[in-house]
Amino acid sequence: MGPARDAGAPLLELRGITKCFGRLTANDDISLRVSRGEVVGLLGENGAGKSTLMNVLSGLIQPDQGDISLTGKAVSFASPRDAVAAGIGMVHQHFMLVPTLSVIENIALGDRSLRLFPLDLSGIRDRLAKVSNQVGLEVDPDATVGRLGIGEQQRVEIARVLCHDARILILDEPTAVLTPEESTQLFEAVRSMAAAGTSVILISHKLDDIFGICSRVAVLRQGRKVLDAPLDETDRDALVHAMVGDTVSAPHGERVSPPGPPIVTVKDLRLKRDNGATLIDDLNVEVRAGEILGVAGIEGNGQRELAECIAGLRRPDAGEISYDGEPIYGSMTPRRLRQMGLRHITEDRHGTGILPDQPLSENHLLGHIRNPRFNRRSWLQRHAAKEATASIIDQYDVRAAGADAPMGSLSGGNQQKAVLGRELADGIRFLIAAHPTRGLDIRTIAFIQRQLLELRDAGVGILLISSDLNEIWRLSDTILVFGGGNAFGPVSAETTSLPEVGAWMAGHQ
Numbered sequence: 001m002g003p004a005r006d007a008g009a010p011l012l013e014l015r016g017i018t019k020c021f022g023r024l025t026a027n028d029d030i031s032l033r034v035s036r037g038e039v040v041g042l043l044g045e046n047g048a049g050k051s052t053l054m055n056v057l058s059g060l061i062q063p064d065q066g067d068i069s070l071t072g073k074a075v076s077f078a079s080p081r082d083a084v085a086a087g088i089g090m091v092h093q094h095f096m097l098v099p100t101l102s103v104i105e106n107i108a109l110g111d112r113s114l115r116l117f118p119l120d121l122s123g124i125r126d127r128l129a130k131v132s133n134q135v136g137l138e139v140d141p142d143a144t145v146g147r148l149g150i151g152e153q154q155r156v157e158i159a160r161v162l163c164h165d166a167r168i169l170i171l172d173e174p175t176a177v178l179t180p181e182e183s184t185q186l187f188e189a190v191r192s193m194a195a196a197g198t199s200v201i202l203i204s205h206k207l208d209d210i211f212g213i214c215s216r217v218a219v220l221r222q223g224r225k226v227l228d229a230p231l232d233e234t235d236r237d238a239l240v241h242a243m244v245g246d247t248v249s250a251p252h253g254e255r256v257s258p259p260g261p262p263i264v265t266v267k268d269l270r271l272k273r274d275n276g277a278t279l280i281d282d283l284n285v286e287v288r289a290g291e292i293l294g295v296a297g298i299e300g301n302g303q304r305e306l307a308e309c310i311a312g313l314r315r316p317d318a319g320e321i322s323y324d325g326e327p328i329y330g331s332m333t334p335r336r337l338r339q340m341g342l343r344h345i346t347e348d349r350h351g352t353g354i355l356p357d358q359p360l361s362e363n364h365l366l367g368h369i370r371n372p373r374f375n376r377r378s379w380l381q382r383h384a385a386k387e388a389t390a391s392i393i394d395q396y397d398v399r400a401a402g403a404d405a406p407m408g409s410l411s412g413g414n415q416q417k418a419v420l421g422r423e424l425a426d427g428i429r430f431l432i433a434a435h436p437t438r439g440l441d442i443r444t445i446a447f448i449q450r451q452l453l454e455l456r457d458a459g460v461g462i463l464l465i466s467s468d469l470n471e472i473w474r475l476s477d478t479i480l481v482f483g484g485g486n487a488f489g490p491v492s493a494e495t496t497s498l499p500e501v502g503a504w505m506a507g508h509q
């Protein structure tokens, strides 16, 4: 370090960062200090300005006001490259990997030290092996990224940042997409990084994450920093209050009327992985009108495949699924199912659910293109779509400039609310909901959970897939547990205990 270094200065200091988008002030005079090896949690509701602040720090956007210094020296980042060169690496809320390239090629992208003629990846390969070893992040350098699960893709993103010698690692809602096991592994990795002197800024909506690994926490609310304290000087209530200015109570699931006839019936279902291994053998289950069937289990045990089968997107290896008594395979297309009231909140909302450059209203049309309300003899009713979108914005409290705002200008959580609003609107009879509250703030989670219970009470059948056992527990009437190449259940939620479900998830009978 040069003589300009001030020995007392923190590793990183943000001072007075202000960033506006049009009339909206996303960051309002925010200051933040981070010391070497410190793990700082950043909390706040959907749209509070967390990603914006970290995008400023990682050079992706330029602040309108304010400055950044590293070890006491002023720095400015015109691009992410500058930030990377200064040792700041960010793993974004929505991954930025190229799916058709291999892990090692993705890591090599943007690496200036790389020799291109002839292309030599061996240096990067060695570095990758070293960092993944150091922090215990397992990645296969030659796997094609598009084929990896979300947890694995995240490990690639982190490994990429570490390969570029990050001193400050920013993780934007890393656990939103992880299984509890993967989260535990990630936290282990974060702890060893911090012990080795890397500072970490962790954005999360989960207080368990914050209390699990952070030593300090800052809370943003409507673009302002409203709390900044060492973890042992605050508690859950104080953090919730700082985030939402209120308390939030979880909804509970007392039903008002008994379930009706089955909507979806699954008989003798067998599902295999692409490589031929058995995922589910001989599953029999039905979901009735006015019932929530919760599917618990570690992700990757066939939940997604089951959802795809019911949505008509994948053919089972054996067995039969029917919708309203009609077999899905042979007679029904995904479009017909949609017309019959089937809605699908997919787990990868960003990959399959939205068009980021298009306005919210066009994104709404995307899901209702054959609905006569929006499509009269092939004339798209854009005005009706705008009205419907405006009402979703209102009902779901989507923080957006209006129905014309491009989807991509919304914060991550608000994009999700818009997709949820679209799927839960108009003519719904059966809902496949994969991780419907992932990435949402606590107030919105409670709202969505209440919506699901209301739909149930209105006679909608719901297949709820979630890796959050508490969510399954709170909402489901019957529970199915996927684990270790098998499905346990269905069992009634009333006669089963939480530890039993946990044991089945781990594959014990």
Ligand SMILES: Nc1ncnc2c1ncn2[C@@H]1O[C@H](COP(=O)(O)OP(=O)(O)OP(=O)(O)O)[C@@H](O)[C@H]1O
Binding pocket: 021, 024, 026, 044, 045, 046, 047, 048, 049, 050, 051, 052, 053, 093, 399, 400, 408, 409, 410, 411, 412, 413, 414, 439
């Ligand atoms: N490129 C952009 N153009 C216009 N508005 C934007 C843009 N990026 C962010 N915003 C707005 O700035 C505000 C803060 O967004 P930001 O993404 O920082 O929220 P967040 O705290 O990360 O929320 P979440 O938990 O939902 O991810 C939101 O109202 C968002 O709509």
Ligand SMILES: [Mg+2]
Binding pocket: 050, 051, 052, 093, 172, 411, 412, 413
């Ligand atoms: Mg965000």
